[in-house]
Amino acid sequence: MESRSVSRQTANDTASGETRARPAGPGGVLWRHLIEPYLYLSPALVLIGLVMAVPLAIGISYSFQSITLLRPLDSGWVGLENYRDLWSDRKFWRAFANTFQWTFGSLAFQFGLGLGLALLLNTAFAGKRLIQALVFLPWAVPAFLSALTWAWLFNPVIGPIPHWLAALGLLDEAENILADPALAMWGPIVANIWFGIPFFAITLLAALQSIPGELYEAAEIDGASPWQSFTKITLPFLAPMIAITVMLRTIWIANFADLIFVMTGGGPADSTQILATYIFTTAFRKLDFGYASAIAVALLALLLVYAAVLMMIRQRLVRT
Amino acid sequence: MARMELNGIAKAYGTVEVMRDIDLVIEDGEFVVLVGPSGCGKSTLLRMIAGLEPITAGDFTIDGERMNEVPPRERDIAMVFQSYALYPHMDVARNMGFSMEIARAPAAERQGRVAAAARTLGLDTLLARLPRALSGGQRQRVAMGRAIVRDPRAFLFDEPLSNLDAALRVEMRLEIARLHRKLGATMVYVTHDQVEAMTLADRIVVLEAGRIRQIGAPLDLYERPANRFVAQFIGSPTMNILPVTAEAGAVRLADGSRIEMPQARPGASHLGIRPEHLEVTDPGEGQIVGTADVVEHLGSDTNIAVSVAGIGALMVRRQGTATLRPGDRIGLGIAPGKAHLFDAEGRALRPAPAD
Numbered sequence: 001m002e003s004r005s006v007s008r009q010t011a012n013d014t015a016s017g018e019t020r021a022r023p024a025g026p027g028g029v030l031w032r033h034l035i036e037p038y039l040y041l042s043p044a045l046v047l048i049g050l051v052m053a054v055p056l057a058i059g060i061s062y063s064f065q066s067i068t069l070l071r072p073l074d075s076g077w078v079g080l081e082n083y084r085d086l087w088s089d090r091k092f093w094r095a096f097a098n099t100f101q102w103t104f105g106s107l108a109f110q111f112g113l114g115l116g117l118a119l120l121l122n123t124a125f126a127g128k129r130l131i132q133a134l135v136f137l138p139w140a141v142p143a144f145l146s147a148l149t150w151a152w153l154f155n156p157v158i159g160p161i162p163h164w165l166a167a168l169g170l171l172d173e174a175e176n177i178l179a180d181p182a183l184a185m186w187g188p189i190v191a192n193i194w195f196g197i198p199f200f201a202i203t204l205l206a207a208l209q210s211i212p213g214e215l216y217e218a219a220e221i222d223g224a225s226p227w228q229s230f231t232k233i234t235l236p237f238l239a240p241m242i243a244i245t246v247m248l249r250t251i252w253i254a255n256f257a258d259l260i261f262v263m264t265g266g267g268p269a270d271s272t273q274i275l276a277t278y279i280f281t282t283a284f285r286k287l288d289f290g291y292a293s294a295i296a297v298a299l300l301a302l303l304l305v306y307a308a309v310l311m312m313i314r315q316r317l318v319r320t
Numbered sequence: 321m322a323r324m325e326l327n328g329i330a331k332a333y334g335t336v337e338v339m340r341d342i343d344l345v346i347e348d349g350e351f352v353v354l355v356g357p358s359g360c361g362k363s364t365l366l367r368m369i370a371g372l373e374p375i376t377a378g379d380f381t382i383d384g385e386r387m388n389e390v391p392p393r394e395r396d397i398a399m400v401f402q403s404y405a406l407y408p409h410m411d412v413a414r415n416m417g418f419s420m421e422i423a424r425a426p427a428a429e430r431q432g433r434v435a436a437a438a439r440t441l442g443l444d445t446l447l448a449r450l451p452r453a454l455s456g457g458q459r460q461r462v463a464m465g466r467a468i469v470r471d472p473r474a475f476l477f478d479e480p481l482s483n484l485d486a487a488l489r490v491e492m493r494l495e496i497a498r499l500h501r502k503l504g505a506t507m508v509y510v511t512h513d514q515v516e517a518m519t520l521a522d523r524i525v526v527l528e529a530g531r532i533r534q535i536g537a538p539l540d541l542y543e544r545p546a547n548r549f550v551a552q553f554i555g556s557p558t559m560n561i562l563p564v565t566a567e568a569g570a571v572r573l574a575d576g577s578r579i580e581m582p583q584a585r586p587g588a589s590h591l592g593i594r595p596e597h598l599e600v601t602d603p604g605e606g607q608i609v610g611t612a613d614v615v616e617h618l619g620s621d622t623n624i625a626v627s628v629a630g631i632g633a634l635m636v637r638r639q640g641t642a643t644l645r646p647g648d649r650i651g652l653g654i655a656p657g658k659a660h661l662f663d664a665e666g667r668a669l670r671p672a673p674a675d
C-alpha cells in the first residue's frame with residue numbers, strides 16, 4: 001500500500017517535469033495534440049496498412065484492369081469496363097439472387113435453432129454435459145468433409161435422406177435434390193444449418209448465462225408468464241448479442257463457398273451459384289482476375305450496406 | 321387481505337435438510353419479522369412463501385387456500401429483494417409499473433399509480449432514469465415502489481436495507497413502518513439485524529439452523545426469552561451468560577458469590593444478565609467485584625468491559641457518561657428480577673407462579 005502511493009507520486013513528478021521541459025506556445029500544442037499521438041500509434045497503423053489496406057486497395061485496383069492470364073498481352077487499365085460487363089451479366093444477377101437465398105435461408109434456421117438449443121442448454125436436465133459437448137461437434141469436422149458427407153446423404157443410391165423425404169411425401173420420388181435446379185440450393189443450405197447452429201447456440205448461451213436469475217424471479221412475482229419473461233427480459237438482454245452475431249454470421253455465410261463448391265460446384269445450370277463461388281470460378285477456372293475483382297467489390301459493397309443497416313437497428317434497440 | 325398459515329413446513333435441498341417443523345400463523349395486516357443469524361434459513365422460508373422455492377413438506381395456505389403448488393404469479397404477493405433485482409434495461413417508471421404492464425392495465429391507470437407511488441417515495445424527478453443511474457438508496461425506493469404499484473395482498477422483504485449506509489437504513493426503516501401503517505397490508509420481513517426486528521415488528525420469529533426458536537412481540541422476546549439462543553440474539557450488547565450451580569432459592573457463581581433467585585431449582589446451569597441490568601457500584605457493594613478493562617463512551621451510554629476473577633469478562637452498559645477509567649476496581653449489582661436462568665439444554669427456567 002505504501003509502496004503504491006510512493007510510485008504514484010513518482011509518476012506524477014515525471015509527468016509534470018516533462019510538461020515543463022517541452023517548449024510552450026502554439027508549436028508545442030500542435031506537436032502534443034496532432035503529431036505525437038500518431039507517432040505512438042504508428043507501429044499499429046503501419047501493420048494494419050500492410051495487412052489490410054494494401055491488399056484491399058490492390059484488389060479494388062484489379063477491378064479497373066483487364067488481368068486475364070490466358071491473354072497476358074491484353075492486360076492494362078480499362079476503367080469501368082468490368083463493371084459495365086457486370087451490369088449486363090445474367091449469371092451475375094442470378095448469383096446475386098442466389099446469395100440472398102443462401103445467406104438468409106441458412107441464417108434464419110441457424111439462428112432459430114441455435115437460440116432454441118441455447119435456451120434448452122440454459123435449463124437444468126440430466127445429461128446436459130454430454131449434450132453440450134455434442135453441440136460443438138459440427139465445428140470439429142472440416143467443412144470439406146461435412147460437404148462430402150452431406151452430398152452422399154442426399155444421394156439416393158447411398159444416402160437415406162431422399163427416401164425419408166419421399167416417405168414423408170415431400171418428394172414425389174426418391175431423387176437427388178442436388179441434381180434438381182429448383183431444389184438444389186436447399187442441399188448446401190441444410191448442410192450449412194447443421195454446420196452453423198453451434199455458433200449461435202454457444203454465443204447465445206453465454207449471453208443467457210449472464211442474465212441475473214433474480215430478474216426472472218422478480219418478473220414472476222410481478223405476474224409475468226414464461227412467454228412474457230422471454231419477450232420482456234430475455235430478448236432485450238440478448239438483443240445486442242443477437243445483432244452482432246447475426247451481422248458477423250451473415251457476412252461469413254455470404255463469403256462461405258466451401259460447402260456449395262464441394263456439393264454442387266455451383267450447378268446444376270448455375271442454380272446454386274452464389275457471388276462467392278462465382279468469384280472463385282471466374283478467378284481460378286477462367287483465370288479472369290479483373291472481372292473476379294469487380295464481382296468481389298460488388299459483394300463488399302452489398303455487405304457494407306447490410307452491416308450499416310444492422311448497426312442502425314442495433315443502436316435503436318440498445319437505446320430503449 | 322392475507323392471513324398466512326404454515327403447518328409443519330420443511331425444506332430439503334436433495335438430501336440436505338435445511339428447515340423443519342415450521343409452524344407459524346401470520347395474521348392479516350400483521351408485520352412479522354423473521355430474524356436469525358446468517359444461514360439459518362430466513363431467505364429460504366421467505367422464498368417458499370413467495371413460491372420461488374418449492375416446499376418439501378407441510379402445508380402453506382393463504383386465506384385458507386392451499387398454496388404449495390401455486391406459482392408465484394398467482395399468489396398475489398410482492399417481494400423486495402436484497403439486491404433489489406430492478407430490470408436494468410427499463411427506466412424507473414417502467415420498472416415500477418411492470419406488474420401492470422404485464423397485466424395489460426390501461427396506460428393511464430398505470431401512469432397514475434406509478435406517479436402516486438413515486439410521490440410517496442420522493443422519486444418524482446427520477447422516473448425517466450435507468451437503474452444504473454441511481455444511488456443505492458434510490459434503487460431501494462424503486463424496488464419498494466414496484467411492490468407498492470403491484471398492490472398485492474402481502475409484501476415480502478428480504479433484507480431490503482442491508483446494502484444501505486447506517487443513516488439511510490434508519491430513514492428507510494421509518495419509511496417502511498409508515499408504509500405498513502398506511503397500507504395495512506400483511507408484511508413479512510427478513511433481517512439479521514435485531515434492531516430492525518425490534519423496531520418494525522408486531523411479532524418476531526427467531527430462527528436458528530432451520531428451526532423456530534421463539535415467536536413473540538419484541539418486548540416479550542427481550543423480557544422473557546424462551547432459551548439461551550434468543551436471549552443472546554436479542555439485545556445489544558449481547559446478554560452475559562455465566563455458569564452457575566443451583567442451590568435452594570439461589571444460584572452460586574463460579575467466583576463463589578451467591579445470588580438469590582426465586583426460579584432457582586436443581587438443573588439450572590447458566591445465569592443470563594443483560595449489560596444494562598448490571599449496576600455499577602463501589603467495590604465491596606453489589607454481588608460481584610471486578611476490574612474495568614475497556615470503557616467505551618457512546619455519549620448516550622457507556623459500555624464497560626469488566627473482568628471478574630473466576631468468571632471472566634462481563635459487559636456492562638450504563639446510561640449517560642461514567643467517570644470510570646480502565647483499571648478501576650468496581651462492584652457490580654444484579655438488578656433484582658432481571659436475571660434469567662437456563663438449564664443445561666438452554667431452556668429458560670421461569671419462577672413457578674408465572675406460566
Ligand SMILES: Nc1ncnc2c1ncn2[C@@H]1O[C@H](COP(=O)(O)OP(=O)(O)O)[C@@H](O)[C@H]1O
Nearest residue numbers: 333336338356357358359360361362363364365
Ligand atoms: N440452492 C441451495 N442448495 C443447497 N443448499 C442451500 C441452497 N440455498 C440455500 N441453501 C442452504 O440453506 C440454508 C439457509 O439458507 P438461507 O435461507 O439463504 O439463509 P439466510 O437467508 O438465513 O442467511 C443455508 O445453510 C444454505 O447453505
Ligand SMILES: [Mg+2]
Nearest residue numbers: 362363364479
Ligand atoms: Mg438471506
